[in-house]
Amino acid sequence: MNSQATRRGPGVAYLCWTDIVGMVRCRGVPESRLEKVRSTGLGWAAAGLALTTFEQPASNPWGPMSEVRQVPVPGTETHIDIWDDAPPLTMILCRALDQSGEPWDCCPRQFLATAIDEFHSLTGLTIHAAMEHEFTLLDTGFDETVSFSLEQMRRVATFLEDLSEALDQAKLDVETIEPEAGRRQYEISCGPAPALTAADRAVVAREIIREVARRRGYCATFSPKPFPGKIGSGAHLHFSFVNRAGENVTFDRNGPAMLSRSAAGFAGGVIRHLKALAPFYASSPVSYLRLGPSNWSCGYTSFGVQNREAALRVCPPPVIAGQDRHRSFNLEFRPLDATANPYLALGSLIRAGIAGIRGDLPAPRTLECDPASLSEADRRSMGIEALPSSLDTALSSLASDSLASSWMSANLNSVFHSVLTKEADLARPLSPEDLCRRYVRIY
Structure with a gap:
């Protein structure tokens, strides 16, 4: 071209x-x-x-x-x-x-790198990860098409061709480019890579998507809730553990939920600290319009196998003759959205997993239904809690978890809370409609 x-x-x-x-x-x-x-x-x-x-900066050290x-x-x-x-x-x-x-000590990339090193020192393993990038196109000249349809793709075929070429030049190992459930919503999925590279890829992929959209006269938004009451966009994170021989060791056919011992403990740590992790994976006031019961984005601290209402779920490959199931076996973390810093999000997830492995926690109880369909008493008996419903409550959850708070340096902890508190304060007077409108062009 x-x-x-x-x-x-x-x-x-x-x-x-x-x-x-x-x-x-x-x-x-x-x-x-x-x-x-x-x-x-x-x-x-x-x-x-x-x-x-x-625009207004928050107080800082x-x-x-x-x-x-x-x-x-x-x-x-x-x-x-x-x-x-x-x-x-x-x-x-x-x-x-x-x-x-x-x-x-406040560099987000270093925060992740340190977590990766600590995980490797503890387990001898590395973490490979990949993100799915959901986004919505604005200014296309058309409103809605049928979800997941070929029509939805061909309406912006030139944009998608340009995007495929640009992503290929960037060597991001793109696996799929597909239509999604929302109006003018699409998804790009990258292949797995070592965790630090995976976070780098997330940053680059989003900026390339935005750039290609600009060149075609569109605006690509990664806002978790571009339109009130409509489908939201996430950044689902898939991850697995790899040993020195390059083998995926997340799978154990005899383990709980088919998880190896390290993966089970990691999952237990993530679920235990999931509420405290919320500011890391849902960092904007608008994030909490996406999270919630029965939204396919999860609203509870639940774990499952193939359960898309679970915050953390096992993604086992299908049983196909001759296929070694451990190769593509992975866990998917579903609450994450693109308002989060990918280095802080993945780094905090790893820290929670490390805590679970160190504590030899068992795998969380597997839930085989939408947690919203259970009574409050049943959820309580299973240890399932509602995720924070606002950035304010998310920050309170983090502050009340002394271990999670200790993962950041004192300066990073201070400025992290200061920035997100100011973000919440400035957004608080806005209605859901105004909140969506405010963030749709930013992200």
């Missing part, structure tokens, strides 16, 4: 990082200067981590005095060049270093 494209001079490379509210922030440099900043990065006010989606370095991570550069009439997109993901050159 770009064989005749002409360039006026050096392009712009964007050094990118993701903050507490899931926004990709950046500084740009001419590509001719890129080599000069690869090792030293660019300065960024530490207080930038306190930005909200409402740094004010105008402290600065960190956003340093490019080798191997994370993405270059998309598929249009004759638009410049390429070059973006490089960064990690934050403090003034001494050490990893900043």
Whole structure:
């Protein structure tokens, strides 16, 4: 598509990082200067981590005095060049270093990296993960089509062709591009990768989807509830455990829910801390319009096999002659949405799993129905609780869980609560309709 494209001079490379509210922030440099900043990065006010989606920053420990370095991570550069009439997109993901050159204790990417290292030290295993990216197209010129239909795909066929080419250039190992249940809603699924790479892929995939949509005159929104009372969008996270030989060791045909001992303990930890995890996986006030009973996005601390109303579910492959079932066996975490920082979300999930393994927790009780169909007494007897119904209650749940609160450094804990509290405060006067309208263009 770009064989005749002409360039006026050096392009712009964007050094990118993701903050507490899931926004990709950046500084740009001419590509001719890129080599000069690869090792030293660019300065960024530490207080930038306190930005909200409402422009006003939250209170933070740094004010105008402290600065960190956003340093490019080798191997994370993405270059998309598929249009004759638009410049390429070059973006490089960064990690934050403090003034001494050490990893900043508030860097979200470092938060995940540390959790991964701790999990490996404890178990000798690595975590592989993949996200499904649900999004809605705005400004398409048509309103609704039938869910999951070919019509829904062909209405935006050129956009999807461009998207496929761009994602392929980015080497994101895309497995499916498909229509979804909501109006003008679509989903991209990437293949599994080591957890840190999986989080990197999530950041890059969303920005490529947004970029391709812009080039076609659309707006791609990942808002968890773009329209009040309509289908929401999630970012379901699939994960499994891999040993040194590269084998998936999540599966045990004789284990509870077919889980290996480490996977069972991990699942037990996730469910035990699930309410406290809510600000990490549902980081926006609008997230809580999506979460709820019987929405296929889960509203309770429940666990199941193939149960799409469970917050954490086992996804066993079908029994097919000659197929080794352990290869693609995985767990799916369903409450996550794209307002969350993927590094903080995945890092906190791993920390909860580590706590479960260390405590030798059993696998959670398997639920074989929609938890909303049970009486309150039955749910109570099974240890199933409602998830937080607002960002305020989610933050309270985190604050009341001393172990979950300890996973962050003191500074990160402080600014995390400050940012999300301010986000909740500023959104509180809004009606559900205004809340959806407020966030639909941001995400």
